[in-house]
Amino acid sequence: MIRNVAGSVLALAGATAAVWSPFRAWYDGRHGRDYAIGDLFTGITDVKADIAGSILLPLAFAALVTVVGVVLRSRLLVAFAGIVVLGFTILWMVRVGEAEGSLTIDADGTGLGDGLAFAFGGGVLLLIGALVMSGRSRTHRVDRPHRPPHPPEPAGTEATDRTLTYPSPPEPPVEDGPERSQGPDRT
Template identity: 55%
Template sequence: MIRNILGSLVALAGAASAVLSPFRDWYDGRVGRDYRVRDLFEGITATESGVLVSILLPFLFAALLVVAGVLVRSRIVVAFAGVVVLGFTILWMVRQGQAEGALVVGGDGSGLQVGVVNAVAGGVLMLIGAVLMSGRGAGGRAGSRARARREREPVEPYGVPPADQVDMWPPTQEPGLSTHTSPWPEPEVEPYTGPDPHDPRTRSYPQAPQEGDPRDPMHPPRRPPEP
């Protein structure tokens, strides 16, 4: 936590120094905002530049990266912002050396001036801040993975009882406990009284007389022989 705070302060100080540098003299009394971004790729000219198309533009972009990296505690984003500032500053120095034939530092205000120092210092401070920051850490990554895992797990609908409280079937008989888990009393079953005589489906019909039946005229019962 302390490392993140210290690194963030150093990186923000570097961003402020980088944004301030185009408003100060860079070379031979010429301020940095007078150099166009296209001059860094096509060659330095005497044409003055607007603020939004000057070298201030990449420095503002780098400062926004630093702020975003501090908020999300990303060392890579902060370090990338420092590389952007140093890269554009070194590219300007190369183009200025080509235009002048050589880069000089004069005590009378000629040559390289304080604006270049601010830009270089800003980029270096951003890199130092990225090194000092500890990042999100293993705890932050573990917390993110845990939250993602919880989001992927299925959510049970509201009102579903826990698994250990769900009635199981067939019920198990425990000593002193009833197998009936329903809170409602069971209906009483009437005793069986046989088929209903009024029900045509269960009505009995007379059977045909069989052999030996006195009611059968075709097959009278056999009489025992007389002695």
């Protein structure tokens, strides 16, 4: 139970960081919500995206999957959410690197921003949360008394010589009396 609680807290913290990240600067002061999802597949442009069509959408989807995974105590769903967050973050980094020629971090606030760090850290926290969670217990163990192993076969007997016999079911009692029918008369 402790592992599930700790893993859930880590996963929810990662999902929160991932959803918060598009509202922070990702590159050269441009917020993550300004990048369109289509730009990740075709190339980064200077066109500002709608918030519904921005990179916020897959990160919010991952957060929703995380919440469902935590409620169901599913390590697989939480790990999937972490892979989605990291996948879109790394894809964004590749596309911006192609568009800019390189990725930089400058002391004056240009280059990679803290929003990217939130997204990347959130994805990592989601994966760590999935690893820490113990998941659902499939069966409850019941302490059963120890059974000794089967006694050894007596020497000289083979398994084909033995037959299993089962008790036959009890027969119903037979009633004697005038009401009892003897069947048709065969004389």
